[in-house]
Amino acid sequence: MSEKHIESGEGHIGIPGYLGIFLVLVVGTILTYVVATVDLDFIFPGANTLVALLIAFTKMTCVMLFFMHVYWSPKLIWLSAIASFFWLAIMFAYTMQDYLTRGTGVFAA
Amino acid sequence: MATHADTLEHGHYHPPGLQHQFEDMKQQEESVSIGMWMFLVQEIMFFGGLFTVYLVFRSKFPMAFAAGSNHLDAFWGGLNTLVLIVSSLTMALTVYYAQKGNRNMQVILIILTMFFGAVFLGVKTIEYGDKYKHGFVPVTGWNKKIKADPAASHESGKPCWEVDHAAAEVEHPNPRGEFQWKDCSLVKQAVDEHEHDPKKTTLTVSEQNGYFSNGQIDVDKFRDKVRIFFWIYFVMTGLHALHMIVGLGLMTWLLWKAFRGTFSHEYFAPVEMSGLYWHFVDIVWIFLFPLLYLLGRHFMH
Numbered sequence: 218m219s220e221k222h223i224e225s226g227e228g229h230i231g232i233p234g235y236l237g238i239f240l241v242l243v244v245g246t247i248l249t250y251v252v253a254t255v256d257l258d259f260i261f262p263g264a265n266t267l268v269a270l271l272i273a274f275t276k277m278t279c280v281m282l283f284f285m286h287v288y289w290s291p292k293l294i295w296l297s298a299i300a301s302f303f304w305l306a307i308m309f310a311y312t313m314q315d316y317l318t319r320g321t322g323v324f325a326a
Numbered sequence: 327m328a329t330h331a332d333t334l335e336h337g338h339y340h341p342p343g344l345q346h347q348f349e350d351m352k353q354q355e356e357s358v359s360i361g362m363w364m365f366l367v368q369e370i371m372f373f374g375g376l377f378t379v380y381l382v383f384r385s386k387f388p389m390a391f392a393a394g395s396n397h398l399d400a401f402w403g404g405l406n407t408l409v410l411i412v413s414s415l416t417m418a419l420t421v422y423y424a425q426k427g428n429r430n431m432q433v434i435l436i437i438l439t440m441f442f443g444a445v446f447l448g449v450k451t452i453e454y455g456d457k458y459k460h461g462f463v464p465v466t467g468w469n470k471k472i473k474a475d476p477a478a479s480h481e482s483g484k485p486c487w488e489v490d491h492a493a494a495e496v497e498h499p500n501p502r503g504e505f506q507w508k509d510c511s512l513v514k515q516a517v518d519e520h521e522h523d524p525k526k527t528t529l530t531v532s533e534q535n536g537y538f539s540n541g542q543i544d545v546d547k548f549r550d551k552v553r554i555f556f557w558i559y560f561v562m563t564g565l566h567a568l569h570m571i572v573g574l575g576l577m578t579w580l581l582w583k584a585f586r587g588t589f590s591h592e593y594f595a596p597v598e599m600s601g602l603y604w605h606f607v608d609i610v611w612i613f614l615f616p617l618l619y620l621l622g623r624h625f626m627h
Contacts, residue, residue: 229421229422229425231422232419232422235415235418235419235422236415238415238418239411239412239414239415242411242414243408243411246404246407246408246411246615249407249615249616249620250400250404250620253400253616253620253621253623253624254623254624255624256624256625257624258624262528265621265623265624266616266617266621269616269617269620269621270613270616272616273612273613273615273616276612277609277612277613280414280605280608280609280612281605281609283418284414284415284417284418284601284605285601285602285605285606286421286598290359291356291359293356293360294359294360294363297360297363297364297366297367298363298367300367301366301367301370301371302370304367304371304374305370305371305374305377308371308374308375308378309374309377309378309381312378312381312382313381313382313385316382316385316386317385
């Protein structure tokens, strides 16, 4: 049965599943706000931003896998979704390896 | 092969919605999906360019970004995040009911999705209006023009770290509608911490050059850095809002198609593809909310 659904592009987690993902997203949003008000700089400067981004990535993964049905999609869709973040990472990394080594930004001595 | 006489066309069966260049629904569905995903990948790349700009300037002037961010209203931003998540849920359920061929639920859920999309844009309008009133729009002349009043008590003559945000409008005259920024309390806080404990330096080299003149905090130089934050804020949220407007257009078209009972178990690609777009716009906001609204909250004591 489930095999057939994948073939017709109809994979989904049903209404309870959708509500569950929705709940995760709401909790994630509230958590993002609460954590932002706590000063985490004692761990290392910028820890707040890292935690915020981790939550955002988790929320995004939930949306992509289940709301956008990537989980039931062909390999080519998986590849496109993952590759876009790979290109994004290249853009960020190559830009910042210039700016961060000029010695004037946030990671300067 | 199905044998329904009414769906027979030049001798073989055509499911509703199957275009002639495709062998079957599965091939069409996959082609449509990959096309939509290619579109989304380029959307990720062009929002990515803006995130790169954000990354570069925030790494240079983190305090100016925190100061600007703390003046955005996290309540409205958070509310909008929840509104978009609810709209994503109704969108996902629209696709679910389209696959089931349930016309009434599709129509109801599309209307709900459009409603939440409109609420989002309404909240955005309130926020932009607030920025207009306070002189936070980074374009000269696009802010509310407030005439200088000689009768004012000149609260604005105070040092820049004691600016009273609750002061009446007349205390912050802005006759030309310029970008206004008078609060340097975060810089003062960093300077004080450094004096208290010289080993503790929270300002970057860019900031040490960019916020001071002759060793004193220069509020005009600081203002120009905060202005960069507000440029980024308006461009990113503006472009996101534009995507929402396009999304509402898509939903209107979808509503018409769904109302006419176009979609069924066999043909629901337009709903699914519009859903992908809608969820993508939601994902962009998931990142914009913490990066724009919450980045400096932990500096507020």
